[in-house]
Amino acid sequence: MVRDGKPEGFFYLDHRTVDLKYNVITDVYVTPGNVHDSLPYLERLERQVKRFEFKVEAVALDAGYLTTPICKKLKEKKIFAVIAHRRFHPTQGLFAKWKFKYDAQNDVYSCPNAQILTYRTTDRHGYRHYASDAEVCKSCPMLAQCTRSKNHRKVITRHVWEESKEWVRENRLTPAGKKLYKRRKETIERSFADAKELHGLRYCRLRGIKNVTEQALMTAAVQNMKKIAMHLSKTV
Template sequence: MKMAMTNRANTKFDCIIMSTLDDLVPQNHLVRTLEDTIDWKFIYPLVKSLYSDVGRRSIDPVVLFKMIFINYTFGINSMRKTCEEIKVNMAYRWFLGIDIYEEVPNYSTWSKNYERRYKDSQVFDQIFNHIIRHGIDNGFIDATTVFGDGTHRKASANSRKATDKEVEIVAKTYEKELLDEINEDRIENGKKPFESLTKKEYINDEETGETVELKKTKHIKESTTDPECGLFHKGEKQKCFAYTHMTMCDKYGYVLFNKVAPGNMHDSAIFSEIYEELIHKYVNIKNVCLDAGFNTSPVCHQILSSGRTPFLPYKRPMTKKEFFKKYEYVYDENLDIYICPNEKDLHYVTTNREGYRVYKSSSKDCEGCPYLSKCTKSKKHEKVITRHVWEADKEESNHIRHTDEWKTIYPQRKQTIERVFADAKENHGMRFTRLRGLQKNQHESLIIFSCHNLKKLGLSKQRIGLI
């Protein structure tokens, strides 16, 4: 069948559209779902104290927050570009309640309001928590089992613009509990208790002449652009300054908790800091599912001692190649000794400040041992094995790995927390940040995951006909 070519060179652009804004927005557009999922008026009481009772009228705070939701829900990742999109996008105008002839707020309006009003407030946490409570109250969120992991987000900082800085080593959150456990163990074995987990050293102050305690420090690379981020390097990945997002979600993929930390902090250290806050916020948590990076004695002890069950995977031993693995040395709990593959005993020596009980073999037993080359390179022919004072909690966690419940729950990580990160990075602009500072990145992450949760809530409600 032949068809003649159409030429629209004379198309008119001055046509008049006789239609309402509501008619121009498709019924299945995502903005309709976002609008119907929650009552956006909940924002007014949250920000009322941040505004004056007198003076000229401000831009509606709901409009401002809806603008930032458009920004991250649709992955625009730039307020300037978001404002330009709102000008020409009828769906965005409908969502904000701005008619065709009304002026769109300037892109700098949000940043000025943030600096002057919202920066030091709790409004971002409150918005995030309101959406979570709405999901829990309507039965969409189940916090019985939580899935956690950390992901890195590239910071707005050049890795070559950095200085070497000496910083004081920060005490771990569980330091006091660990010290008590160590001292109890040392006293039982006739050892002198420690005053602290770090060996105290003293120096004379040249200015005052007084003797002062020397603080334990370490050297780090600090960005001159954003000093609050951290240098991240893992495996074959390129070194870069980044922020770590420690995130917890439920079995349906709703984000329940998020904490931003410098990129040079280990995931397990961040988890230890936020765990008490997490279980206080969600008291009905029964199971905590994490990856191999959290399979440490302190983390296992923290979860088990709180009455929850840790679901952790197998962690490969870090032993050198062609050497015996630690599990090949059998621990006898009754005799408190380790038995080597040659059936010789390693006896308790001491408990160190790191919380490890030290076991050593006899040099006489090891000197003529046929397995010496696979056991130790010690010049004294002594094999040393350490066992953490909370090692029993780690072993209990490893036993849980063989239960049917673990085999059902743990595989869900890939469709929960891993999928959350994939969605946030692919659709909501979480691959890198243009903001600098922990506080700003914490607020941004709360908005990103609020968008994530709100979208999930809306689509879930839509599927069952609630909206």
């Protein structure tokens, strides 16, 4: 596993889901450390819905899950999705992408100097390319802050499912979205912290996906027993 802010080495990832009300662990799935968090998510969500007949109304996820396929699927399923914002650092000295405004009605972008970038093509990954007029750009006073391309043309990309991602961003800024995401650190993050600090899940006892999965499932079972016992004690 090689990630910013994380130690480099050989690891396993425990992909875990918890419910909002009682913080009971509803799913555990172990993968090698080089598998991105977002890859197994939709499959694991579908598995829980089918197996337990959950009526999922909302989900709160960290920035690693902010991908267009996940946003699109959650929107299609009418699940209120709140996903943390992923900070991108633009090239130093150049305009950030958010300064280029998208006009959905005309399907064009406008630059900070009010020039139009029109649609040119869509690549194999589903990104639509919008390009400026090089003849206009080469005499623009903001050219040095816009692009460093030799042909003076600025290109902006937009995924065909970008609207789903924008919907998720809007959810995050609503009062309900802020409240839901705030609970995330009190539920799933707390669940992981307890597993590592109190139940020895910081290190694997044995190697191999099968053995690590067994350890992760047993740990989750113990945590759930404690959660259920605590809840029942309060209802007596």
